[in-house]
Amino acid sequence: MEATRTRGLHIPRGLPFVLPYLPFLIVFGIAPTIYALELAVTNVDGSWAGVDNFTRTYDDFRFIPAFKHILVYTVVWLGALMVFVVGLALLLHGRANRVSATYRFLFYIPGALAGAAAVVIWLFMLDPTVSPGAFLLRDLLGASIFAQSIAPGNLPYIFAMIAFWTGAGGWIVVMYGALNTIPPDLEEAARIDGAGPFTIAFRLKLPLIRKWIAYMLILSFALGTQLFVEPEIVQHASFGLVSDTWSTNQLAYQLAFRYADFNGAAAIAVDLLMIGLLGAVVIVTRSGLFRAED
Amino acid sequence: MKLKRRWLVPASLVAVAATTGALVAASTGGASSEKASGSITVWVDAVRLPVAKLYVKTHPKVKVNVVTYDGDGNGATTMQTKIQLWNRTGKGWPDVVFSEQANDPVWMAQPPFDFALNLKGVFPASLLKGWPAPSLAQCTVNGRLVCLQDNLAQEVLYVNKKLMGQFGYKVPTTWQQWAALGAKVAKEHPGYIIGNMGESFSHWLYLWPDRCPISQVVAPKTVRINSADVHCTRMATLLDPLIKSGVVPPESVFTPAFAQKYGGDNDKILLMPGPTWYAKDIFGGTLKVPAGEMTAALPLRWKNEAPTTGQVGGGPWIVSKHTKNVAAAIDFVKFATTSRAVKSKPGALSPGFPSYGPVATMWLKSLNKDTYFAAPPGAAMKAAAGLVWKGWSMVTYPDQPIWSTSVVTQLVAGKALSDQLPALGEGLSNNAKAAGYKVVNK
Numbered sequence: 001m002e003a004t005r006t007r008g009l010h011i012p013r014g015l016p017f018v019l020p021y022l023p024f025l026i027v028f029g030i031a032p033t034i035y036a037l038e039l040a041v042t043n044v045d046g047s048w049a050g051v052d053n054f055t056r057t058y059d060d061f062r063f064i065p066a067f068k069h070i071l072v073y074t075v076v077w078l079g080a081l082m083v084f085v086v087g088l089a090l091l092l093h094g095r096a097n098r099v100s101a102t103y104r105f106l107f108y109i110p111g112a113l114a115g116a117a118a119v120v121i122w123l124f125m126l127d128p129t130v131s132p133g134a135f136l137l138r139d140l141l142g143a144s145i146f147a148q149s150i151a152p153g154n155l156p157y158i159f160a161m162i163a164f165w166t167g168a169g170g171w172i173v174v175m176y177g178a179l180n181t182i183p184p185d186l187e188e189a190a191r192i193d194g195a196g197p198f199t200i201a202f203r204l205k206l207p208l209i210r211k212w213i214a215y216m217l218i219l220s221f222a223l224g225t226q227l228f229v230e231p232e233i234v235q236h237a238s239f240g241l242v243s244d245t246w247s248t249n250q251l252a253y254q255l256a257f258r259y260a261d262f263n264g265a266a267a268i269a270v271d272l273l274m275i276g277l278l279g280a281v282v283i284v285t286r287s288g289l290f291r292a293e294d
Numbered sequence: 295m296k297l298k299r300r301w302l303v304p305a306s307l308v309a310v311a312a313t314t315g316a317l318v319a320a321s322t323g324g325a326s327s328e329k330a331s332g333s334i335t336v337w338v339d340a341v342r343l344p345v346a347k348l349y350v351k352t353h354p355k356v357k358v359n360v361v362t363y364d365g366d367g368n369g370a371t372t373m374q375t376k377i378q379l380w381n382r383t384g385k386g387w388p389d390v391v392f393s394e395q396a397n398d399p400v401w402m403a404q405p406p407f408d409f410a411l412n413l414k415g416v417f418p419a420s421l422l423k424g425w426p427a428p429s430l431a432q433c434t435v436n437g438r439l440v441c442l443q444d445n446l447a448q449e450v451l452y453v454n455k456k457l458m459g460q461f462g463y464k465v466p467t468t469w470q471q472w473a474a475l476g477a478k479v480a481k482e483h484p485g486y487i488i489g490n491m492g493e494s495f496s497h498w499l500y501l502w503p504d505r506c507p508i509s510q511v512v513a514p515k516t517v518r519i520n521s522a523d524v525h526c527t528r529m530a531t532l533l534d535p536l537i538k539s540g541v542v543p544p545e546s547v548f549t550p551a552f553a554q555k556y557g558g559d560n561d562k563i564l565l566m567p568g569p570t571w572y573a574k575d576i577f578g579g580t581l582k583v584p585a586g587e588m589t590a591a592l593p594l595r596w597k598n599e600a601p602t603t604g605q606v607g608g609g610p611w612i613v614s615k616h617t618k619n620v621a622a623a624i625d626f627v628k629f630a631t632t633s634r635a636v637k638s639k640p641g642a643l644s645p646g647f648p649s650y651g652p653v654a655t656m657w658l659k660s661l662n663k664d665t666y667f668a669a670p671p672g673a674a675m676k677a678a679a680g681l682v683w684k685g686w687s688m689v690t691y692p693d694q695p696i697w698s699t700s701v702v703t704q705l706v707a708g709k710a711l712s713d714q715l716p717a718l719g720e721g722l723s724n725n726a727k728a729a730g731y732k733v734v735n736k
Contacts, residue, residue, distance in 0.1 A: 044406070060728060061724040061728065062724075062728070127549075127550070127551070128551070129549075129550050129551040129554060130550060145545060145549065145551045145706070146549055146551065147492065147544070147545070147546075147549075147702070147703070147706040148706055148707070151703060151706065151707060152699070152703055235369075235695075236368055236369065238698075239493070239494045239546055239548065239694075239698065240369065240494040240694050240695040240697075240698035240699065240702075241698050241699065241702060241703055241706075242699070243695060243699045244369060244695050254371075257371040257374050257375045257378075258371050258374055258691075258692075259728070259729060260374065260378055260406045260407065
């Protein structure tokens with residue numbers, strides 16, 4: 001009885017906070033999604049098409065390669081995010097405040113660049129003739145010209161690196177904030193019980209920020225499968241050495257705007273939506289993100 | 295990394311020069327028509343903007359709304375997007391469009407876009423005679439003339455006269471002589487190059503001139519793609535050792551690395567097959583080859599077969615079938631393509647080789663006087679204009695990305711061109727089918 005009453009009070013209290021965003025969510029989020037769902041199951045003349053658009057785009061020769069690219073990219077990127085973001089945040093949290101603030105700032109800087117601008121910087125970084133890291137490109141990738149740096153096999157890793165470099169700083173700050181919510185007496189109690197810094201980091205802190213990690217993974221997973229800007233810009237800058245349908249989102253874009261196939265493009269968009277939702281459901285149920293306090 | 299528009303684009307090479315200067319210089323003459331009046335909307339790229347402005351200035355009776363856009367260069371799909379939008383809303387179409395993408399008129403002429411007006415019978419027939427036959431053929435889709443090329447981009451052989459003289463080499467006239475010279479250069483003067491294979495359009499420079507049928511529209515919506523044809527394989531076999539020995543590197547002239555290695559400071563370009571728009575802009579501008587060295591020779595031919603050549607672009611003008619003011623729209627295209635005010639000499643108003651013959655003659659006369667060249671390049675360019683092989687059709691899908699991803703990436707990795715032809719054929723066939731073509735592989 002008590003619980004339901006407090007619950008009922010929360011909604012009107014929260015409403016003013018979400019209200020400014022609500023119209024935008026409806027106009028730019030929900031309405032286009034419904035429109036995409038409608039386009040995906042209809043023909044160009046508006047008649048019912050069933051799953052035709054889905055099977056047609058699945059049979060497209062670019063569909064499977066694009067999903068393979070995205071799969072490798074997302075796995076590499078999410079793996080890097082998990083390990084390095086959490087690892088760095090834990091390391092920083094153990095440092096003295098001033099040191100940790102400096103590092104947090106340094107990690108965050110690349111994230112201040114807008115997505116496209118960050119990619120343009122990487123165009124220079126990946127060109128052995130001008131890159132400050134030219135020796136790395138030569139020794140690790142065996143690349144003496146830009147075209148060799150962006151060889152097809154390197155691409156998922158390069159895009160993952162760009163995305164990590166621009167996005168990780170923000171998440172490190174978020175994770176650091178999460179670590180700060182852990183009551184200091186918990187840590188102290190663990191120390192008195194004889195736990196070393198590793199045990200504290202992995203057995204105490206890590207489980208307590210699990211929900212934040214899940215949150216990061218859900219957002220990043222959706223973002224990763226919808227990769228567009230990086231391959232698109234590198235494709236233009238390399239005069240076509242990267243396919244213009246490298247990622248699934250690019251394929252949808254090409255279908256819509258080169259081949260005037262909005263219905264096919266919508267079908268791919270719905271595929272991506274489903275994958276994003278599925279990923280979210282798995283992560284939510286596995287991590288207990290929305291579970292009330294145990 | 296230089297982020298220039300680089301797909302086909304003759305003219306985007308040239309910076310948009312001071313418009314006012316150009317206006318003053320060119321305000322004499324101009325094919326002004328009495329009939330044209332009313333208002334039109336014209337979409338142009340930055341390079342064509344001075345021409346549009348000059349038209350506005352010299353034609354006060356016509357109210358011109360000039361809109362600049364990216365010109366669809368560099369693989370952009372701006373026009374596809376816009377035309378779909380206009381078709382959906384049923385209004386807003388511009389009257390005249392310029393595109394940097396030579397294949398744009400092909401999809402513009404067909405459903406679902408259905409945008410281009412048939413210029414046959416609308417554009418003065420007496421003027422049409424001034425366009426070379428291959429140019430008109432390229433603009434003809436299903437029997438309808440759907441565009442007019444603003445400039446031609448026929449391929450010639452660029453020659454570094456100074457270096458050739460210094461090394462005591464004779465300018466080759468056939469691909470065989472060229473390849474033999476390449477083998478010699480690799481031995482006697484390693485580091486020097488006789489061409490390059492790293493462009494998104496290199497297949498237009500090396501496979502098109504040998505009549506390789508990988509983009510041949512044989513019937514409406516039917517394209518012949520046979521990369522196993524002898525006209526493709528023999529050229530690839532000829533090129534393989536040259537790419538391997540480094541005299542035809544798989545690099546692009548538009549990369550900083552290329553300018554550094556082969557450009558003016560090192561001056562390592564001996565020969566280079568390239569389109570007319572390379573001329574002073576690429577060699578003098580991008581690559582900084584000093585004045586008094588380069589000139590153009592006739593395109594190479596295969597042994598003693600009849601000479602044919604390739605083409606790289608040649609941006610077209612398209613008139614909308616939705617236009618309410620055909621007279622003014624045609625008058626504008628007439629002015630932009632045939633008037634002396636625009637086309638008589640190389641410069642900001644006319645950076646590329648004019649497609650309309652009578653003004654091209656004047657333009658070449660002026661180009662020949664340019665002291666940048668070691669010898670007048672005009673005669674070779676003029677001869678090449680009529681030699682473009684007509685069996686390479688423009689299609690609705692872009693073929694350069696396929697060439698780049700399936701072939702250039704492999705050449706960069708050290709593989710042989712001959713081995714990539716099957717993948718090229720497959721990539722092109724897949725894209726053609728996805729674009730709704732029936733594909734013939736024989």
